[in-house]
Amino acid sequence: MTTHAKPREIIAVDNLVQTIGGQEILRGFSLKVYEGETLVLLGRSGGGKSVFLRHLIGLMQPVDGTVTFNGQNISGLQERDLARVRRSMGMLFQNGALFDSMTVADNVAFPLRERGETDEVLIASKVQTALQMVDLHGHQAKMPVNLSGGMRKRVALARALINEPRCMLYDEPTAGLDPIVADSIDLLIRRLQRKLGVTSIVVTHDMKSTFTIADHVALLHEGRCYFYGTCDQLRASTDPVIRDFVEGRSHEEP
Amino acid sequence: MAPARYVGDLLLSFARYLGDLALLAAETMRGIFHGEVRPRLVVQQIYEVGFRSQLVVLITGAFTGAVFATQTYFQFHRLQMDTAVGPVVSVSMFRELGPVLCGLMVAGRVGAAMSAELGTMKVTEQLDALRALAVHPVDYLVIPRFLAMLISMPLLVAECIGVGILAAYLLTTQVLGVSEAYYLHNMLHFTGGRDVAMGLIKGMVFGVVIVFVSCHQGLNAREGAVGVGRATTEAVVIGSLFILVVNFFLTMTLNIFFPAGK
Numbered sequence: 439m440t441t442h443a444k445p446r447e448i449i450a451v452d453n454l455v456q457t458i459g460g461q462e463i464l465r466g467f468s469l470k471v472y473e474g475e476t477l478v479l480l481g482r483s484g485g486g487k488s489v490f491l492r493h494l495i496g497l498m499q500p501v502d503g504t505v506t507f508n509g510q511n512i513s514g515l516q517e518r519d520l521a522r523v524r525r526s527m528g529m530l531f532q533n534g535a536l537f538d539s540m541t542v543a544d545n546v547a548f549p550l551r552e553r554g555e556t557d558e559v560l561i562a563s564k565v566q567t568a569l570q571m572v573d574l575h576g577h578q579a580k581m582p583v584n585l586s587g588g589m590r591k592r593v594a595l596a597r598a599l600i601n602e603p604r605c606m607l608y609d610e611p612t613a614g615l616d617p618i619v620a621d622s623i624d625l626l627i628r629r630l631q632r633k634l635g636v637t638s639i640v641v642t643h644d645m646k647s648t649f650t651i652a653d654h655v656a657l658l659h660e661g662r663c664y665f666y667g668t669c670d671q672l673r674a675s676t677d678p679v680i681r682d683f684v685e686g687r688s689h690e691e692p
Numbered sequence: 693m694a695p696a697r698y699v700g701d702l703l704l705s706f707a708r709y710l711g712d713l714a715l716l717a718a719e720t721m722r723g724i725f726h727g728e729v730r731p732r733l734v735v736q737q738i739y740e741v742g743f744r745s746q747l748v749v750l751i752t753g754a755f756t757g758a759v760f761a762t763q764t765y766f767q768f769h770r771l772q773m774d775t776a777v778g779p780v781v782s783v784s785m786f787r788e789l790g791p792v793l794c795g796l797m798v799a800g801r802v803g804a805a806m807s808a809e810l811g812t813m814k815v816t817e818q819l820d821a822l823r824a825l826a827v828h829p830v831d832y833l834v835i836p837r838f839l840a841m842l843i844s845m846p847l848l849v850a851e852c853i854g855v856g857i858l859a860a861y862l863l864t865t866q867v868l869g870v871s872e873a874y875y876l877h878n879m880l881h882f883t884g885g886r887d888v889a890m891g892l893i894k895g896m897v898f899g900v901v902i903v904f905v906s907c908h909q910g911l912n913a914r915e916g917a918v919g920v921g922r923a924t925t926e927a928v929v930i931g932s933l934f935i936l937v938v939n940f941f942l943t944m945t946l947n948i949f950f951p952a953g954k
Contacts, residue, residue, distance in 0.1 A: 497820050517828055518726075524826040535821035537813075549825050597825075 445472035448508055448605060448637050449494060455502035456489055463489050465661030466503070471654075476631050476638040478648045480683060481658035487641040488532065490658065491607050494639065495527050496520040507605075525553075528598035529607040534590035536582040542569070542593050543578035549601045568596040573622060588615040595623070599630070606630070608640040612647050624650045645684060648672075657683065713904050716830070716911075720838050720904075723831040733836035734843075741802045741837065742844025749852045752797050756789055757781060757856025758863045765868050774870045778879030781860040786887035787952065790853035792939050795898030798848060799931035803906040806837060807927035810910025811920035819911070834907045838900070845899030846892040853891055886950035894942055898935050905931040 449471040456464040463486035471477050481487045492498040493505050496512050505513045512523050536545050546565045555561055569575045572592035582590055591611070598606065608627070612620035624647050630636040642648060648655060648669070655672045657665035657680060665672065665680055672684065682689070723729075764777045810833060813819050819829045857879075865872045906927040913923035 492820075495824050497823055517823070518722075520823075521826040521828065524824060527824070529821075529824040531817050531821060531824075533817065535817035537818055537821070538816070552825065552827050594821075 445474065447471070447506075448473040449639070450506040451490075451493070451503070452506070453503040454490065454493060454500050454505065456486070456493070456498065457501050458489065462661060464500075464503075467658065467661060467663055468503075469656055469663055469666070471637060471639055473637055474631065474635045475653040476627060476640065476651050477654045477656060478640045478642060478652035479656050479658060480642065480648065482683070483643070485658050486661060487658055488609050491529075491609055491639065491641050494607055495524055495529050525601075526604045527607065528601070528603035528605070530591070530595050530598050530609060530611055532609045532613070533587070534582070534594035536590055536594055536597070538582045540582075541578065542574070542580050542582070542585070545582065545593055546596045546600055548597060553601065564600060565596075568600045569593075571599065571626065572596045573619070588619055591615065592619070592623075595626075602634060603636065605637040606639070608638060608642075610642055610644075611640060612642065612644050620644070620647065621650075627651050645686075712912075713908055716834065716904055716908050717900075719828075719830045720834050723828060723835050724839075726831075728828065728831035728835060729839065730832070730836060733832070734839045737836045737840030738844055740805075741798070741840050742848060745798055745801055745844070745848055746851060748797050748801055749794050749848045750855050752793050753785075753790065753852035753854070753856040754859040756793055756852075757785060757858070757860040760784065760789065760856075761860035761864050762868075765864055765870070774864075774868075775874035775878050777864050777870060778861070778875040779882030781864075782857050782879045782883045783887055783952065785853045785856045785860075786883065786891040788939070788943070790856060791849045791891050791894035791898060792935065794849045794852040794895060795845075795902070795935040795939075796932050798845065798899070799902050799906075799935060800928055802841075803902045803927045803931040804924050806903070806906035807910040807913070808920060808924045810907055811913030811923040814911060814913045815916050815920060829911065833911075834903070837907060838903045841899035841903045842896060845895045845902075849891055849895030887952075890946050890950045893946060894939065897938060897942060901934050901938055902931050905934060 447470050449469075451467060451469045454464050454467040455462070467486075467490060469477075479487050479490065489498060493500055493513070494507070496505075496515060500513050503513070504511050507523055508526070510523065512520065515523070536542075537548065540548070543562070543565050546568050547561045550561050550564060565578065566575060569578065572595050574589060574592050574596065577585070577589070577593075582593070585593065591614070595611070606627075611623050611627070615623065627638055627640065628651055631638060638651070640647075640651060652669050655665070655667060655669060656663050659665075659679055665675065665677070667675075672680065675681065675684075681687070761777055761781050764780050765774065768774055768776050768780075810819075813833075822829050822832055861875065861879075864870045865875055909923040909927040909930070913919045
């Protein structure tokens with residue numbers, strides 16, 4: 439008889455409250471993410487998914503509640519102390535957030551140079567590998583302004599992955615991409631999980647992507663975690679809020 | 693009560709603003725003491741803020757020196773004090789006109805560029821991307837600009853003053869016919885190291901004012917393109933006003949250490 443060790447919690451969010459412009463966006467959101475899994479966070483546009491994601495890497499500080507990463511409470515940490523935590527995390531922003539004064543290669547090499555790497559041959563080789571991974575090899579010399587939205591997002595993904603983070607946060611990684619590239623991004627997220635054991639938290643609306651990559655799914659509804667479970671549990675749910683979201687129903691007259 | 697309340701709110705928000713600037717300055721110093729200085733970026737910024745501001749500063753200095761010399765000459769000529777134009781122009785250029793006008797021009801050119809660049813980075817999430825990549829935005833963006841300004845500004849002020857004095861000299865001696873020897877003798881007799889020190893110290897302080905005001909506006913820009921536009925305008929307006937106000941207090945203070953005409 440074999441026993442399976444319980445996976446370790448890498449992120450624990452407890453009772454998170456956030457208010458923006460007088461409106462309560464998160465009203466006591468709690469969630470656990472286990473090491474090595476891919477968790478997909480679903481929710482309606484403007485529902486606070488991206489806001490939630492920003493708390494996980496300390497870009498926003500909660501009004502109330504705590505965020506624990508790897509056993510350390512990171513809510514309330516000073517910016518310089520957060521840098522240590524962020525070194526083991528990566529984040530893909532919705533619009534890529536590339537540095538527009540730098541070329542694609544310099545953008546991707548940025549984390550390496552910032553961590554003290556000076557061997558330009560090694561940097562170039564790592565940049566090449568990272569760009570190959572997102573199918574953008576040969577675009578090193580381009581400026582971000584000359585790239586399409588999808589390409590920008592993929593360069594940003596290469597930049598986020600180049601230092602091999604333990605935990606990746608994706609803010610709508612497949613939005614605005616053609617279905618083939620979107621699928622390749624999904625497969626990349628899966629590959630990173632299997633080969634390197636990267637924990638991923640993915641914010642998306644894309645149900646196809648969700649069913650491809652998710653180990654667990656959480657649904658953010660009215661500032662709280664409305665559903666948490668596996669893809670099978672999500673499919674099997676009869677709850678009207680969940681069914682509407684999964685099937686994309688608005689209940690409006692045509 | 694309404695006007696009193698309005699003035700009270702205004703004073704409070706001004707105090708808060710000064711506090712924010714002080715915090716930004718403190719964070720910059722903390723970064724420097726943590727060794728977060730990127731020499732490559734400092735050199736790049738010296739090129740941007742120092743080297744590329746030269747033309748603006750040289751033209752400002754030259755025409756200010758020339759016009760000031762002309763006006764002074766017309767007045768002094770009636771008193772038959774033509775050769776006093778030299779010291780008046782040089783002392784004024786060193787102590788007030790050089791640093792203040794150079795500061796105002798740099799606040800317009802460099803301050804606007806700094807706040808627009810940082811503001812755009814803010815609204816396009818590039819600042820958040822820096823933070824997510826474990827890089828403190830103050831370390832990466834403010835420290836190089838601060839150090840570049842600290843190095844460049846005294847040099848720009850020196851250029852502005854130098855070219856202003858040269859223009860005044862050429863105009864007064866070659867066009868208005870004042871004796872070159874007397875002009876130079878009087879100028880050198882009444883201008884001293886104290887005037888040079890005052891000009892360069894003022895330049896350095898104005899540089900620091902421009903950096904913190906502009907970077908603060910940029911780092912706190914909001915609401916997309918409109919927010920960046922507003923941040924840029926405010927950086928130039930606040931930077932320029934601060935230069936004029938700070939100049940008054942600097943003049944009063946520095947006069948204790950470098951008294952004029954002694």
